[in-house]
Amino acid sequence: MLEFQHVDAGYPGQNRQILKNISFRIIQGEFITILGNSGSGKTTLLKLVNRLISPAGGRILFKGGDIAQGTPEQLRKNMGYVIQQAGLFPHMTVAENIAVLPKVLKWNKNTINARVDELLSMTKLPSDKEFKNRHPWQLSGGQQQRVGIARALCTDPDILLMDEPFGALDAVTRKELQQELKQLHHTFGKTILFVTHDRQEAIDLGDRVMVLNDGEISQFDTPRRLIMCPANEAIRNLFHADTALKKLSYFKVSDFADLLKEEQDGGARSVEWDMPMETVLDCMLQGQERVLVYREGIYMGSFRHRDLIQADGYTENQADRYTENQADGYIDDQSDDYTNNQERGQTGEMV
Numbered sequence: 001m002l003e004f005q006h007v008d009a010g011y012p013g014q015n016r017q018i019l020k021n022i023s024f025r026i027i028q029g030e031f032i033t034i035l036g037n038s039g040s041g042k043t044t045l046l047k048l049v050n051r052l053i054s055p056a057g058g059r060i061l062f063k064g065g066d067i068a069q070g071t072p073e074q075l076r077k078n079m080g081y082v083i084q085q086a087g088l089f090p091h092m093t094v095a096e097n098i099a100v101l102p103k104v105l106k107w108n109k110n111t112i113n114a115r116v117d118e119l120l121s122m123t124k125l126p127s128d129k130e131f132k133n134r135h136p137w138q139l140s141g142g143q144q145q146r147v148g149i150a151r152a153l154c155t156d157p158d159i160l161l162m163d164e165p166f167g168a169l170d171a172v173t174r175k176e177l178q179q180e181l182k183q184l185h186h187t188f189g190k191t192i193l194f195v196t197h198d199r200q201e202a203i204d205l206g207d208r209v210m211v212l213n214d215g216e217i218s219q220f221d222t223p224r225r226l227i228m229c230p231a232n233e234a235i236r237n238l239f240h241a242d243t244a245l246k247k248l249s250y251f252k253v254s255d256f257a258d259l260l261k262e263e264q265d266g267g268a269r270s271v272e273w274d275m276p277m278e279t280v281l282d283c284m285l286q287g288q289e290r291v292l293v294y295r296e297g298i299y300m301g302s303f304r305h306r307d308l309i310q311a312d313g314y315t316e317n318q319a320d321r322y323t324e325n326q327a328d329g330y331i332d333d334q335s336d337d338y339t340n341n342q343e344r345g346q347t348g349e350m351v
């Protein structure tokens, strides 16, 4: 879906490079979070994708074609863009804000109205006339952000670029919108690039997390590998991944799906797929040798104590493989495995 090949970038009038030799590849349907300190180049990277700025060196491919060919407008039809505080036009109503791009593209009125209604319902907003006629200042922060997402989805783009979309929201609304975005991603399978400062948000949402540091990628990996096999001391510290127990607190049961065994009998305690992994450990600390896992009432398998103990060592063993991939700057073989995992409905280890 998207590939950076040795991309450098800076801003006019500045002689320093903001992004240096960035290479990566993202496959269709992946949810990628981009995590890094202020000034590390996260926004710059997003702006390169939709041609708000151009690379100083290297190439960017979108669906196999160089984005430098064709016009930026053609490209942006296929890329929804959501920014912090939604960036809604203050003088336009909710409906007008959502329909900006379809109007430019000269869709007919009925099609636009139907699409606006569809998107309001998709983003869990009211679709009555009164709401559609409100202006952004008459909406809560969460509602504004929902309208921003609806606008970005309006032309059914292949990829969503989201720059700290939930950064200005209170913790409760933020969690709610994170859940809904995950659900939207699950339902519609869009490729998403999501910039955040917040490491918990990065690992909760991302299939893979790109950690940027001073314009370079320090690690681009699944949340699990980022925590279990940090590429350097800074990333280890970022996730405070010093004890096995602390590491597990970052995960859900589903993140360990690949360790589930099929045996049915023997486990008296059961947990749900979406529960924190710590729940499984709690059961085991209370003497449970095996814990059964259910997903919406369907039996998924069970964890055995010794498999979990081995999990830590298992991921450590993959560190060498990871280092080789980093040296290439690509993740080709992982992408294939990732796709296989997706097909099997697994979210666990990719290698």
Ligand SMILES: Nc1ncnc2c1ncn2[C@@H]1O[C@H](COP(=O)(O)OP(=O)(O)OP(=O)(O)O)[C@@H](O)[C@H]1O
Residues within 6 Å of the ligand: 011, 012, 014, 018, 036, 037, 038, 039, 040, 041, 042, 043, 044, 045, 197
């Ligand atoms: N239009 C611009 N002109 C010149 N320099 C810029 C411009 N925009 C950003 N920069 C510089 O580029 C660097 C990276 O900025 P960028 O906005 O990509 O970082 P970021 O990681 O998104 O930061 P934040 O999390 O604070 O938004 C910073 O040093 C910033 O000062």
